[in-house]
Structures are given as structure tokens and as C-alpha cells.
Amino acid sequence: MKIRGLMMDPVTNMPIVILKDVNGSSILPIWVGIYEANAIALEIEKVTTPRPMTHDLIRTVLTGLETGVQKVVVSELKEDTFYAVIWLEKDGRLISIDSRPSDALALALRVDCPIYVEDSVLSSSKAVSAVTDKVNNEELRRWLEGLNDEDLGRYKM
Numbered sequence: 001m002k003i004r005g006l007m008m009d010p011v012t013n014m015p016i017v018i019l020k021d022v023n024g025s026s027i028l029p030i031w032v033g034i035y036e037a038n039a040i041a042l043e044i045e046k047v048t049t050p051r052p053m054t055h056d057l058i059r060t061v062l063t064g065l066e067t068g069v070q071k072v073v074v075s076e077l078k079e080d081t082f083y084a085v086i087w088l089e090k091d092g093r094l095i096s097i098d099s100r101p102s103d104a105l106a107l108a109l110r111v112d113c114p115i116y117v118e119d120s121v122l123s124s125s126k127a128v129s130a131v132t133d134k135v136n137n138e139e140l141r142r143w144l145e146g147l148n149d150e151d152l153g154r155y156k157m
Contacts, residue, residue, distance in 0.1 A: 001028070001074075001115045003105060006041055017105060019074070019117060026122055028074070030082050036102030043109040055106040062088070062111075070094065072104035074117040077124040 004020035004027065015037030019028040032040070039055055041047075052060065062069065067090040076083040084104035086097040099107075108115050 001117050003040070003044065003109065003115070006037060006044060017102065019115065026117075028117055028122060028125055030074070030101050030105075032102040036100070036106065039106040040102065040109065043106060055103070055110050058107055059110045065090070067095075069107060069111045069113045071114045071116055072099070072108045074101050074104070074115075074121055076118070077121045082121070 001019040002022050004018040006015065006017055008014070009016050009031065012031070014031050015034060016029045016031050017037070017040060019030065020026070039053060042049065042053065043055070049056075067088050070087040070089045073085045073087065074082055075085045082101045084099045084101040086099045086104050086107060088095040088097060105115065107113075
């Protein structure tokens with residue numbers, strides 16, 4: 001997956017990170033907090049801050065410890081909450097770290113590692129959308145699926 005865009009949800013006015021399958025048409029919107037969205041936006045826009053932000057600090061610490069980030073995985077969707085795992089490699093050993101997806105994505109951008117989403121998360125996300133009878137959610141889903149490059153620029157944070 002790649003981060004396709006970062007925008008404001010027109011319904012809830014909360015930031016959304018849009019993940020898109022690089023080899024397909026699957027999209028996954030993940031609602032995040034404003035501070036987490038800011039951390040992602042700073043890296044997307046390559047904004048340099050006068051002092052290291054948290055995810056920059058984590059990157060620097062990992063580099064100092066000679067530990068690489070192999071990948072991040074959005075691993076679970078439970079009760080409308082997404083979960084992620086950051087996979088580190090140190091001296092040939094893999095270490096999994098529980099993470100919020102927003103933190104995992106912010107770090108993935110900074111270290112340029114692959115982003116994955118478990119198939120079960122994509123399926124659960126679609127199933128949750130399918131069973132929801134709220135009109136707003138269905139409208140939002142259709143709106144997200146119809147986004148193009150011009151829309152992402154218009155709604156950019």
C-alpha cells in the first residue's frame with residue numbers, strides 16, 4: 001500500500017489517511033487524530049522542523065542502534081479501531097512492535113519502508129461498510145472511491 005492522500009473527512013471533520021493498493025484498486029481510509037495527521041503531513045510535504053519531532057527522534061534512535069524498520073502492517077480492525085505492527089530488524093532478528101497505524105505510517109514515511117494491510121482488515125473494513133445502515137457512511141464510502149488527483153489537492157490538510 002501507499003499513502004494516497006491525507007484529507008479532512010467532510011462528515012466528521014476528522015483527518016483521514018487514505019491508503020491505496022499499489023497493484024490494485026483497494027483503498028483503506030483510516031481516521032486519525034489531528035496531531036498524528038500533522039506528523040504525517042509534515043513528512044509528506046518534506047517540512048523541516050527546528051527540533052526533531054517524535055517520529056524523527058524514533059528514526060534517529062533506531063539508526064543509532066543499527067536497527068532497521070523492515071515494514072509496517074495494519075494488522076487488525078477491532079470494534080472500529082485499527083491496529084498496526086512495526087517490524088524491526090536488529091542483528092538478523094525480527095522484532096514486532098505494537099503500534100497505532102498513524103504512528104506506524106508516520107515512521108514508514110520517514111524510513112521509506114513498505115506499508116502492508118492484512119487482507120482480513122480490508123475485508124472487515126468493507127464488511128463493516130456494507131452492513132452499516134447510516135446514509136452518511138455509504139455516501140462517504142462512495143465519495144472516497146471516486147477521489148481523483150484534483151480532489152486530493154483540494155481537500156489536502
